[in-house]
Amino acid sequence: MTHEECLARAERELAASAAEVVDTFRLHYHFMPPAQWMNDPNGLVYFEGYYHVFYQHHPFGSAWGPMYWGHARSRDLITSEHLPIALAPSEDYDAAGCFSGSAVEAEGVLHLFYTGVREKGGQLVQVQCRATSTDGIHFEKDPSNPLIGEPPSDGSVDFRDPKVWRHGGRWYMAVGSGKDGGGRVLLYRSDNLSSWDYMGVLAESDGTQGSMWECPDVFPLGSKHVLLVSPMGTRGRRVIYFLGEMDYEAGRFTPESWGELDKGPDFYASQTFYGTERRILLAWMQSWEGRIPTQEHRWAGALTLPRELALDPAGRLRVYPAAEAAGLRIELLAADGLVLNGETAALPPCDLRSSGVELVLGADGAAVSGGELAIRFKDMGSGEWVTVGIRGQRLYLDTRAAAWGERGCYSSGLAPEQRSQEVRIFLDRSSLEVFGEGEAACITARIYPPSGVLEAELSSQGGPLKVDLAMWKLQARS
Known part of the structure; x- marks a missing residue:
């Protein structure tokens, strides 16, 4: 099937499932899928007057499965409008799923970067891909995909979740990985969003911070830079933040302090918006561990309230509900x-x-x-x-x-x-x-x-x- 046919099939299934959703535990002011499974927020971006939220989505079941990208947008970060599914696994390089990623705007075009996954010899092959849109709703996959076809020797087969941002007139991409039992973030650089040069290991675990780092995010905050990662191989899933200095020429982040971004059991795979003056964050409000009662009701997963990050006068990371929550x-x-x-x-x-x-x-x-x-x-x-x-x-x-x-x-x-x-x-x-x-x-x-x-x-x-x-x-x- 073509990408368009895969999307149409998913939309038909989602509409049928939405009619069967049980409302008992449906949330009143948090974002949820219309039906079926969702996990990581993806592609958070402000584009043409809307906050766009993409997310990992399985429209054919209330448990995790081959990943699609669901899509919604909001004027105020609180009221959401569901949009057509943006990405479906339709090509050889992403036949097993369109995994997590990010979005940026350049010259009026919205670019989605994601990890394409396929099975080979009983193993998942993970590559970095792109899709683009001029209207922010309908997306075409890049015919040059995959843009990055294999991990560098510094990484491993776990090679996913590209986060792209702009600094000093150039584009950068952080990709989650691991090596020898320690989580790593790998850094790439580009002048045109199409051709990417590998720079090296941006940051890595000290041995206590997980064996693989998912969903990296890098951004300036006050006088510092922040690195967020979601580690695998730790007791319970969590999000770790690092405060430190970023050397863009050397391609290296030097951490000065670190901690957990949220201390509860249901907070994972956080990401911040691109294209906003404030540093606004969403995370998956669920856990991979434990029972999810709503799966029996034909849906699972939600996103947190939007949160704003800032540094206080002592240089500590503060997390607040976004001001829009008062509305x-x-x-x-x-x-x-x-x-x-x-x-x-x-x-x-x-x-x-x-x-x-x-x-x-x-x-x-x-x-x-x-x-x-x-x-x-x-x-x-x-x-x-x-x-x-x-x-x-x-x-x-x-x-x-x-x-x-x-x-x-x-x-x-x-x-x-x-x-x-x-x-x-x-x-x-x-x-x-x-x-x-x-x-x-x-x-x-x-x-x-x-x-x-x-x-x-x-x-x-x-x-x-x-x-x-x-x-x-x-x-x-x-």
Whole structure:
């Protein structure tokens, strides 16, 4: 079949599946596929007035399979318009799938770079390819594909996820790989987006950071450069960030510090937008580990809220919900200044069946650092619960008392010099995202409360604590 015929077949299957989707755990304001499986965000780019979001998609099932590129766009990062599937595995070089990649705009043309995969001798052969579009909707594969037909000796058969960007009048491409049990990012350079010269190993693992690095992303932020990678071969999937210096002539990134970009169980394969002044990021809000209840409902996978990255005055990486998230607020459910001294205060219930909820908690940093501030969300049907709180100098999410989602206790450090500590909690029908005042202080998890209605109660330990609370109903806009 031609590429166009493959796309048409996938669209017919997707439309039929969408009519059978069960809505029980569908999200209200996070991006999801119309039906079937999705994973990594791909090709995040601002093009002709829209934020374009491509994503790894299997339109023929709710489990991972041969990868297509799904496609949507948004004016405001919150409300999405689904567009036709952009890429399908249709050629010899990508017959087993169109794996992850990126997008850039050049002279009015939108360029998608992706990894084509084919099977040979029981092994996946991975090559780097391109497709282009003038309208941002319909894409033609480059007749010169693959642009990069084999990995260099510095890499391995794991050779994927090209991230392309422009610097100093030239184009650069970072490709994820590994060698001798350590993750690596390989760097290429081009003057025309067609012919690529290999420069060498951009960065590599110190031996503790995974055996293969997927989904690399490189960009300037403040006075530094940031490298993001999603390592394989670590305990649980996660995203690692490195802050450091980039030498474009030598083709080498020198890390100065590193950490986890999100501390929760359901955050992977992050990517930032190309073509925006702000550094805005999305990630796959799911995990390769554990059961995904929505697969039985003919869909699986979603993306996080859009997040903005910045460096604080101390040079630490901060992660915030994008400002556009405030546009979701439609009703103030509660706004109080409370003084807690070991007791519990009941809050309005969170009815997630028809809308989402945002809670903003503020407390004196010194007071809360010596005790604990917690908010518990208890399902009114099953009686199980999850807890978000601050204990000492750490933000935490505890899901051990819930049967829904991954069970564990996840935490992130907070900035000790903060005079006040603010925690923002975003609840959707089957997700929870928490943001605090600290270096990359965010925690993301998928949760699946059976009834969809959560009792909420606030408590403290360690002496009197003044807490400012705002609780918002969020509109459905996915």
